[in-house]
Amino acid sequence: MTIKEMTSIYSITAAGVDAIGQRYEEPEWLRQARRAAWETFESIPWPTYKEETWRRTRLTGFNLDDFTLAQESHPRADSRAALPADLLANLEKIDSGGALIFLDNTLIYADLDEDLAAQGVIFTDLRTALDEHAELVRAHLGALVPASENKFAALHYALWENGAFLYAPKNITVEKPFQVIVQFSDGKAHFHHTLLIGEENSELTVVEDFMGAANGMSDSVAEIYPHDAARLHYLRLQNLDHTAWNFATMRASLQRDALYRHLQASWGSRLSKVWIDLEMEQPGSHGELLGLYFPQDHQHLDHHTNQNHKRERATSDLLFKGALDDQARSVYQGIIRVWPGAQKTDAYQKNDNLILGPHARADSIPGLEIEADDVRCTHGATSAKVQEEYIFYLMARGLSRRTAKRMIVQGFFEEVLNRVPVPGVRTKLEDEIARRVGLE
Amino acid sequence: MTAVLEIKDLHVSVEGKEILKGVDLTIRQGEVHALMGPNGSGKSTMAYAIAGHPHYEVTGGDILFNGESILDLEPDERAKLGIFLAFQYPVAIPGVSFANFLRAAVSNVRGYKERAREQAAKSGDGKVIGSELMPMREFRKELMAKMDRFHVDRSFANRYLNEGFSGGEKKRGEVLQMAMLEPKIAILDESDSGLDIDALRVVADGINKLVADGMGALLITHYQRILNYVKPDKVSVFYDGRIVLTGGPEVAHMLEEKGYKWVEEDLAKELAAA
Ligand SMILES: Nc1ncnc2c1ncn2[C@@H]1O[C@H](COP(=O)(O)OP(=O)(O)OP(=O)(O)O)[C@@H](O)[C@H]1O
Ligand SMILES: [Mg+2]
Numbered sequence: 001m002t003i004k005e006m007t008s009i010y011s012i013t014a015a016g017v018d019a020i021g022q023r024y025e026e027p028e029w030l031r032q033a034r035r036a037a038w039e040t041f042e043s044i045p046w047p048t049y050k051e052e053t054w055r056r057t058r059l060t061g062f063n064l065d066d067f068t069l070a071q072e073s074h075p076r077a078d079s080r081a082a083l084p085a086d087l088l089a090n091l092e093k094i095d096s097g098g099a100l101i102f103l104d105n106t107l108i109y110a111d112l113d114e115d116l117a118a119q120g121v122i123f124t125d126l127r128t129a130l131d132e133h134a135e136l137v138r139a140h141l142g143a144l145v146p147a148s149e150n151k152f153a154a155l156h157y158a159l160w161e162n163g164a165f166l167y168a169p170k171n172i173t174v175e176k177p178f179q180v181i182v183q184f185s186d187g188k189a190h191f192h193h194t195l196l197i198g199e200e201n202s203e204l205t206v207v208e209d210f211m212g213a214a215n216g217m218s219d220s221v222a223e224i225y226p227h228d229a230a231r232l233h234y235l236r237l238q239n240l241d242h243t244a245w246n247f248a249t250m251r252a253s254l255q256r257d258a259l260y261r262h263l264q265a266s267w268g269s270r271l272s273k274v275w276i277d278l279e280m281e282q283p284g285s286h287g288e289l290l291g292l293y294f295p296q297d298h299q300h301l302d303h304h305t306n307q308n309h310k311r312e313r314a315t316s317d318l319l320f321k322g323a324l325d326d327q328a329r330s331v332y333q334g335i336i337r338v339w340p341g342a343q344k345t346d347a348y349q350k351n352d353n354l355i356l357g358p359h360a361r362a363d364s365i366p367g368l369e370i371e372a373d374d375v376r377c378t379h380g381a382t383s384a385k386v387q388e389e390y391i392f393y394l395m396a397r398g399l400s401r402r403t404a405k406r407m408i409v410q411g412f413f414e415e416v417l418n419r420v421p422v423p424g425v426r427t428k429l430e431d432e433i434a435r436r437v438g439l440e
Numbered sequence: 441m442t443a444v445l446e447i448k449d450l451h452v453s454v455e456g457k458e459i460l461k462g463v464d465l466t467i468r469q470g471e472v473h474a475l476m477g478p479n480g481s482g483k484s485t486m487a488y489a490i491a492g493h494p495h496y497e498v499t500g501g502d503i504l505f506n507g508e509s510i511l512d513l514e515p516d517e518r519a520k521l522g523i524f525l526a527f528q529y530p531v532a533i534p535g536v537s538f539a540n541f542l543r544a545a546v547s548n549v550r551g552y553k554e555r556a557r558e559q560a561a562k563s564g565d566g567k568v569i570g571s572e573l574m575p576m577r578e579f580r581k582e583l584m585a586k587m588d589r590f591h592v593d594r595s596f597a598n599r600y601l602n603e604g605f606s607g608g609e610k611k612r613g614e615v616l617q618m619a620m621l622e623p624k625i626a627i628l629d630e631s632d633s634g635l636d637i638d639a640l641r642v643v644a645d646g647i648n649k650l651v652a653d654g655m656g657a658l659l660i661t662h663y664q665r666i667l668n669y670v671k672p673d674k675v676s677v678f679y680d681g682r683i684v685l686t687g688g689p690e691v692a693h694m695l696e697e698k699g700y701k702w703v704e705e706d707l708a709k710e711l712a713a714a
Contacts, residue, residue, distance in 0.1 A: 387531075388494070388495075389531050390531055390533050392491075392493055392494070392515060393527065393530070393531045393533070394533070394541070394545075395492075395514065395515035395516045395519070396491045396492070396515045396516075396518075396519060396524075396525050396527075397516075397519060397541070397542075397545040397549075397617060397621065398516050398519035398520055398545045398546075398548040398549040398621065399516055399541075399544055399545055399548055400516050400548070401514070401516070403544060403548070407533075407536050407540075407541060407544070408533060408536065410535065410536070411533055411534050411535030411536035411600070411601075412534065412535055413535070414534070414535030414536075414600075415534075415535060
């Protein structure tokens with residue numbers, strides 16, 4: 001192999017796409033899907049500010065040619081004790097029923113409660129799932145978020161190499177959360193995929209934590225399938241390096257009487273463009289979307305949400321809260337869509353922003369599209385500075401200015417924190433908030 | 441030593457407008473000094489200036505605590521000296537729990553932080569090992585005891601600071617905070633306003649207990665009513681940014697009877713004589 005060939009197989013090109021299929025000896029349907037996705041990617045123009053979706057988020061400075069695919073593979077750790085100290089510490093903050101740790105595309109550690117495995121729960125990396133449960137993967141991969149969804153989703157389907165796979169059979173309730181930690185190396189492009197499937201009347205909680213990717217990019221997709229009366233909780237903690245570009249497309253499809261709860265905590269990245277879509281596909285489903293963000297310096301975090309009510313008697317509830325420091329910016333664009341015939345829809349959407357920095361700015365664009373007449377939809381957005389009267393009140397009681405400010409910011413997030421279903425995650429979020437406000 | 445708060449020829453402006461026009465007032469530990477005056481005369485302005493509110497600019501005169509000026513001190517430093525302000529309108533702070541906030545406040549005022557840092561310095565590596573907060577169990581115990589002693593419902597501890605509190609609950613909350621912070625001198629800005637008869641008794645009883653323990657109180661009020669429960673040593677009348685009259689409890693009765701017209705007429709006579 002020539003040097004040129006060696007580098008090209010890890011490049012973001014058609015050759016790089018084909019090389020993945022060869023490297024993993026993938027089935028033909030998957031290779032074809034990759035090629036089709038690449039073509040879709042090439043056919044979609046780069047977004048410009050002329051599109052409403054991108055009007056407030058510019059990709060100035062982003063150049064796909066700056067990146068190559070991660071090529072190193074990493075050794076497997078046989079036990080928790082063999083893990084690097086920082087990963088282990090992160091893992092142990094949550095009492096989990098199973099864990100997966102990824103270093104780039106390599107699954108370096110996995111464990112799963114034996115009882116759960118015996119009951120038919122599958123919790124592994126997508127590569128293994130593809131080998132061992134091909135039909136399950138084939139039926140779900142790309143079925144919810146198609147490559148044509150947006151340019152970054154197309155790129156993702158052309159280039160993904162691994163990800164997390166969780167499957168719960170019918171009537172299985174798992175109390176403890178599953179934990180996924182994804183650590184990306186620097187300067188590379190990463191395409192992690194998350195596939196969560198809860199069969200009828202199952203219950204699952206997943207915490208997925210993304211880290212690293214300094215001067216790199218992450219372009220991820222998550223597809224979540226809560227089947228009839230299933231209850232899925234997905235807590236996604238985006239802790240990427242502050243120099244990383246981050247693109248993520250996520251969608252959950254809620255079947256009859258299903259419950260889906262999504263927590264999005266966005267701490268990292270220089271720029272994030274994130275789509276979260278709850279599809280209330282069948283009657284009686286209930287979707288919840290909680291969001292926290294706290295950009296600092298020049299960070300720019302952009303979230304789109306969609307509460308899509310297709311059928312009757314479904315409810316959805318969204319609360320997104322952000323604090324912004326320094327020159328940071330946030331964009332929140334949320335829509336509630338109620339389809340014709342989706343009567344008795346009850347949908348709520350709220351976005352609150354707390355402006356801490358002198359040059360910080362939060363844009364909030366809520367929207368409603370309602371085509372049914374017997375519905376209740378409420379939305380609202382607020383943006384405010386820390387009130388000097390609050391600071392004075394607390395200082396008059398003996399708190400320093402910093403402590404006063406910290407308490408006010410923590411208090412601002414309390415409404416979301418109170419609803420975090422995993423105590424260990426709540427603690428992590430509190431710590432991160434405290435760290436950002438600045439401990440004394 | 442008995443702590444003394446002295447206000448000397450104090451001039452204060454808000455947004456460029458002079459509100460206090462030379463106030464002289466002394467408050468001693470263990471004493472109750474009532475202050476009455478018409479709406480807008482500047483009573484709260486004085487209270488804020490004592491507590492160190494940044495919007496209230498001291499343009500002349502001085503505020504001394506035990507003989508030393510506190511004008512350069514931040515509000516939290518004044519609180520640590522033992523000065524407390526019970527707000528006329530306590531603010532509600534979303535998501536901040538009463539207990540958490542109060543634990544941080546008590547710890548700061550009682551010097552837990554300084555002690556933790558001193559120990560850290562002594563231990564050599566400079567790391568703060570111990571908590572900078574009062575131990576949870578100790579704090580809880582004291583809080584519960586004081587809630588009982590000052591007739592505040594125990595559910596307060598887990599509620600958010602003044603959020604959804606009724607007017608009366610807010611005022612009781614201020615008294616509880618005062619009881620926990622154990623100030624030497626407290627400025628009570630209309631702590632009796634908006635209270636029903638039972639709540640008024642509870643608040644008055646709280647003030648009396650703390651005064652008996654040695655606290656000095658400046659009781660800003662519009663009504664003689666509370667003075668039936670809290671016996672003032674002195675009563676001053678505040679008028680247009682100044683104290684125009686100081687006397688014993690009889691002054692409050694006169695005001696109740698005759699209103700501020702009486703003070704106005706008196707002032708006019710004085711001016712005419714001069
Ligand atoms: N932050 C402020 N901004 C503008 N004006 C102010 C401010 N604070 C006080 N003032 C003005 O100063 C004057 C005195 O107000 P202050 O609240 O001190 O009166 P008060 O004696 O406490 O009245 P009340 O009995 O109604 O509580 C008023 O004219 C008020 O409008
Ligand atoms: Mg007042």
